[in-house]
Amino acid sequence: MLRDLQAAMRRELLRAGTGIPPGIECDAIPAAIRFAIHANNVVGSLVEALEAAFPATARLLGGPAFRRTALAFVRRHPPRVPQLLAYGDHFPDHLAHTTADPPAAADLARFEWAWNATYFAADAPVLDITALRAVPGDRCPALRLALHPSAHLLTCAHPVLELWDALRRGETIPDPAPAPQNLLPQNLLVVRPLLEVQAVTLGSGEMTLLMALSAGSDLSHAAMAASALEPGFDLQGTLLAHLQLGTFTAFTTPPL
Amino acid sequence: MHAAPDTPRTSSPLPARAGVGLRHRHVADFLASPPTVAPSVARDVAWIEVHSETYLAAGGPRLRALETIRRDFPLSCHGVGLSLGSAEGVDVRHLDRLAALYARLQPEQVSDHLAWSTTGGAYLNDLLPLPYSEEALNTVRRNVERVQETLKRPILVENPSRYLSFAESTIPEAEFLAELSRRTGCGLLLDVNNIHVSAHNVGLDPLAYLDAIPAQAVGEIHVAGHAVHDTGRGTLLIDDHGSRVADPVWHLLDEALRRLGPRPVLVEWDTRVPELPVLLAEAERADRRIHAAETEARHAA
Numbered sequence: 001m002l003r004d005l006q007a008a009m010r011r012e013l014l015r016a017g018t019g020i021p022p023g024i025e026c027d028a029i030p031a032a033i034r035f036a037i038h039a040n041n042v043v044g045s046l047v048e049a050l051e052a053a054f055p056a057t058a059r060l061l062g063g064p065a066f067r068r069t070a071l072a073f074v075r076r077h078p079p080r081v082p083q084l085l086a087y088g089d090h091f092p093d094h095l096a097h098t099t100a101d102p103p104a105a106a107d108l109a110r111f112e113w114a115w116n117a118t119y120f121a122a123d124a125p126v127l128d129i130t131a132l133r134a135v136p137g138d139r140c141p142a143l144r145l146a147l148h149p150s151a152h153l154l155t156c157a158h159p160v161l162e163l164w165d166a167l168r169r170g171e172t173i174p175d176p177a178p179a180p181q182n183l184l185p186q187n188l189l190v191v192r193p194l195l196e197v198q199a200v201t202l203g204s205g206e207m208t209l210l211m212a213l214s215a216g217s218d219l220s221h222a223a224m225a226a227s228a229l230e231p232g233f234d235l236q237g238t239l240l241a242h243l244q245l246g247t248f249t250a251f252t253t254p255p256l
Numbered sequence: 257m258h259a260a261p262d263t264p265r266t267s268s269p270l271p272a273r274a275g276v277g278l279r280h281r282h283v284a285d286f287l288a289s290p291p292t293v294a295p296s297v298a299r300d301v302a303w304i305e306v307h308s309e310t311y312l313a314a315g316g317p318r319l320r321a322l323e324t325i326r327r328d329f330p331l332s333c334h335g336v337g338l339s340l341g342s343a344e345g346v347d348v349r350h351l352d353r354l355a356a357l358y359a360r361l362q363p364e365q366v367s368d369h370l371a372w373s374t375t376g377g378a379y380l381n382d383l384l385p386l387p388y389s390e391e392a393l394n395t396v397r398r399n400v401e402r403v404q405e406t407l408k409r410p411i412l413v414e415n416p417s418r419y420l421s422f423a424e425s426t427i428p429e430a431e432f433l434a435e436l437s438r439r440t441g442c443g444l445l446l447d448v449n450n451i452h453v454s455a456h457n458v459g460l461d462p463l464a465y466l467d468a469i470p471a472q473a474v475g476e477i478h479v480a481g482h483a484v485h486d487t488g489r490g491t492l493l494i495d496d497h498g499s500r501v502a503d504p505v506w507h508l509l510d511e512a513l514r515r516l517g518p519r520p521v522l523v524e525w526d527t528r529v530p531e532l533p534v535l536l537a538e539a540e541r542a543d544r545r546i547h548a549a550e551t552e553a554r555h556a557a
Contacts, residue, residue, distance in 0.1 A: 082337025
């Protein structure tokens with residue numbers, strides 16, 4: 001049965017051993033060598049797909065170490081759909097469980113995945129500041145601001161933005177890394193308002209505001225949450241900065 | 257088994273000229289030099305082909321760039337993920353995503369491979385071989401029918417490169433493809449590099465292969481480079497699309513064009529992708545051969 005043959009081939013293609021499915025003809029060149037062409041294509045191309053999706057993480061770990069851990073991931077978690085742009089979303093978790101050194105690797109991979117997701121996200125217009133200015137002042141607290149569909153918010157234990165930037169520019173990595181107790185978590189927004197992906201660090205109030213707006217809170221509740229976390233939080237300045245960056249795509253006000 | 261007389265006629269919507277596979281490395285070249293500005297691109301590239309799955313994104317710069325370039329060139333969307341040989345059928349969600357992409361890009365032609373890549377919820381990212389049996393033929397027929405129903409258009413199915421054969425195969429590959437085309441109305445994409453590679457690796461007669469292909473079903477031809485792999489027990493040719501087209505493959509292209517008449521010919525280059533002029537020079541070589549076949553056909557008529 002074709003179904004059984006394909007299941008047997010899948011097992012052998014993803015297994016590290018030298019087994020082959022039944023029924024392959026051989027001549028001077030043994031069936032195992034012939035089958036190995038496909039096995040190498042399968043795991044080799046998937047490892048390459050991960051290298052392409054996580055170039056900075058690959059540079060941080062070094063090629064051979066990255067490929068070793070990527071190979072283990074590919075064998076355990078092959079793609080579920082024929083859409084390699086979407087392959088690798090669980091790779092940062094895999095790194096977190098398997099790669100303790102350098103400690104920033106998993107966070108860097110999470111950031112790179114957010115960058116990819118932002119790059120391939122749906123296009124949408126950027127919220128026009130003049131449209132927002134036309135909203136009467138007394139209705140502003142009830143405003144709901146929709147984040148751009150490309151926007152991703154993440155919190156990393158390590159300062160990954162600086163690390164990513166250094167790796168991308170081929171600079172040497174600051175060493176030794178700061179001791180874990182001296183690390184401050186880094187809040188990040190990755191967004192692609194037009195064609196360029198932007199990544200910025202966020203203050204804790206700013207992060208809280210955007211998270212609350214993203215979850216559907218109105219402006220007054222989101223601002224309260226931000227001020228609770230960061231006394232003296234500058235709502236106006238923060239909103240203006242994000243309107244200029246292109247963090248929002250639309251707003252709604254409740255009917256009168 | 258011979259090509260039945262009722263094989264559907266496939267007249268290609270692409271020009272019978274050389275096209276190139278559009279790869280990321282060359283996107284900036286294509287964007288910077290639309291054909292009106294850079295006649296060198298226009299002269300050598302009559303149409304472009306992309307790998308459909310590379311563009312399965314909700315949006316973003318990659319898709320945007322293709323939409324821009326596509327305005328200047330006829331487009332062929334070549335899939336690598338439909339897994340037409342899957343015993344468990346075609347992944348309907350994947351098919352829907354492709355249908356949405358094609359609705360957006362409006363490609364002149366759509367194709368995929370006589371191979372499988374998905375089973376048990378895993379996509380293996382390789383064009384894996386099928387045994388050529390009646391069971392496999394029925395499986396591929398059902399899958400092609402499903403695809404064509406959803407996309408509401410005929411697709412082309414490409415012959416794969418083979419590194420191994422199954423003992424249970426009973427139908428020669430060319431006849432399998434001819435029968436698939438006859439039963440489903442699909443067209444064929446004839447990859448002459450793959451014929452050459454398979455001929456070397458599993459012992460086919462390339463000219464007999466060409467003779468068994470129903471000419472009117474062929475809507476497109478591929479050429480590409482391959483690598484030679486010394487296994488220690490003999491050589492295998494690897495279809496890596498990583499070099500210039502080899503001389504025997506150019507000759508096989510001539511033989512194919514002689515039998516089929518002028519057809520759109522794509523130069524594929526996917527690994528170690530060179531500068532655009534190198535690829536364009538290969539396209540120009542392909543163009544000269546199509547032109548020669550055209551002249552020959554006219555004289556014969």
